[in-house]
Amino acid sequence: MSEPKGTILVVDDEEAIRCILNKGLAMRGYACDEAENGEQALEKLEKKPSDLVILDINMPGRQGNEVLPDIINRFPETAVVMASGIADPLMIAQCIRDGAHDYIKKPFRFEQVLQSVNGTLDKRQIEIEVQRYLRDAKREAERTNTDPRKIFAEAIESLINALESTDAYIKGHSRRVAALSVEIGRHVGLSPEELEDLRWAALLHDVGRIAVDPEILNKPGELTASEYRHIMTHAVIGPRLVRPFVNDSVVRMISHHHDRYDGSGLGQKVRGKDIPLGARIIAVADAYQAMISDRPYRPAMSKGEAVNELMWYSGSQFDPIIANICVGIVQTCTRMDA
Numbered sequence: 001m002s003e004p005k006g007t008i009l010v011v012d013d014e015e016a017i018r019c020i021l022n023k024g025l026a027m028r029g030y031a032c033d034e035a036e037n038g039e040q041a042l043e044k045l046e047k048k049p050s051d052l053v054i055l056d057i058n059m060p061g062r063q064g065n066e067v068l069p070d071i072i073n074r075f076p077e078t079a080v081v082m083a084s085g086i087a088d089p090l091m092i093a094q095c096i097r098d099g100a101h102d103y104i105k106k107p108f109r110f111e112q113v114l115q116s117v118n119g120t121l122d123k124r125q126i127e128i129e130v131q132r133y134l135r136d137a138k139r140e141a142e143r144t145n146t147d148p149r150k151i152f153a154e155a156i157e158s159l160i161n162a163l164e165s166t167d168a169y170i171k172g173h174s175r176r177v178a179a180l181s182v183e184i185g186r187h188v189g190l191s192p193e194e195l196e197d198l199r200w201a202a203l204l205h206d207v208g209r210i211a212v213d214p215e216i217l218n219k220p221g222e223l224t225a226s227e228y229r230h231i232m233t234h235a236v237i238g239p240r241l242v243r244p245f246v247n248d249s250v251v252r253m254i255s256h257h258h259d260r261y262d263g264s265g266l267g268q269k270v271r272g273k274d275i276p277l278g279a280r281i282i283a284v285a286d287a288y289q290a291m292i293s294d295r296p297y298r299p300a301m302s303k304g305e306a307v308n309e310l311m312w313y314s315g316s317q318f319d320p321i322i323a324n325i326c327v328g329i330v331q332t333c334t335r336m337d338a
């Protein structure tokens with residue numbers, strides 16, 4: 001018998017659903033196991049980790065969304081797809097924030113489940129490869145007694161190049177966001193160490209896009225809600241990828257770089273000044289640099305139009321003080337537009 005394409009644990013209190021998924025996925029080459037509640041799922045994973053878990057939300061005892069953080073923390077290489085009969089956008093956003101890779105609504109068509117499983121396993125594979133690559137770079141630094149930051153910088157450089165080469169619209173974006181963020185950080189009075197962390201976080205803010213479907217990233221038209229959710233997983237995947245290699249402050253800035261100042265962002269838990277300062281700076285620098293560049297869905301805006309947008313969303317999307325500082329910088333400095 002050939003090797004299975006992957007191992008999947010189906011967690012659902014309804015036996016009929018477990019049975020249908022188990023049989024269907026087994027026929028497509030996956031090795032499946034079943035659990036009827038969250039506790040049983042954790043026990044099974046403890047004995048034998050799975051590549052992927054399909055996790056029902058509404059179950060007796062602990063709900064799937066309550067078990068999710070345990071799975072993510074205890075089995076970081078296991079991907080999770082949530083399943084639920086209720087399409088509550090807040091619940092979906094929360095699960096994605098907590099580390100779920102995808103969400104499927106019941107009753108589902110089998111093809112839909114298969115598509116989600118295949119897509120999620122591809123994403124997981126990329127994450128594992130990137131982490132392995134960064135781990136090797138760290139080991140190399142230790143072996144050759146080189147400054148780990150130097151080796152890590154080189155690894156990140158190639159990672160960013162790889163990322164930006166798949167997406168013509170963001171070529172050079174991370175570096176431009178880093179340059180503008182550091183400039184804003186200087187005006188805010190950050191220390192040299194804080195500026196260094198900010199520079200790393202700004203360079204890495206979109207690294208999670210490496211696991212996002214390039215077709216959705218480059219879609220010229222408007223995004224559907226599920227496509228938008230898919231893109232936003234980059235703010236969860238990115239921190240997960242770089243967590244072993246950078247400090248907590250950098251991880252927090254990357255995690256929060258899409259938070260809105262008024263707290264109304266997708267699955268957002270904090271607002272205003274509770275959002276890390278670096279993340280508020282990156283959010284403004286990222287938006288400005290994105291606005292003055294061509295995107296698949298619109299041509300580049302002029303500097304004046306971008307400044308107007310920043311001011312329009314100041315206080316809602318952006319920290320008003322940071323938006324003001326950014327406007328001051330870009331109006332006096334042409335270097336930031338390149």
Ligand SMILES: [Fe+2]
Pocket residue numbers: 205206234235257258
């Ligand atoms: Fe982003």
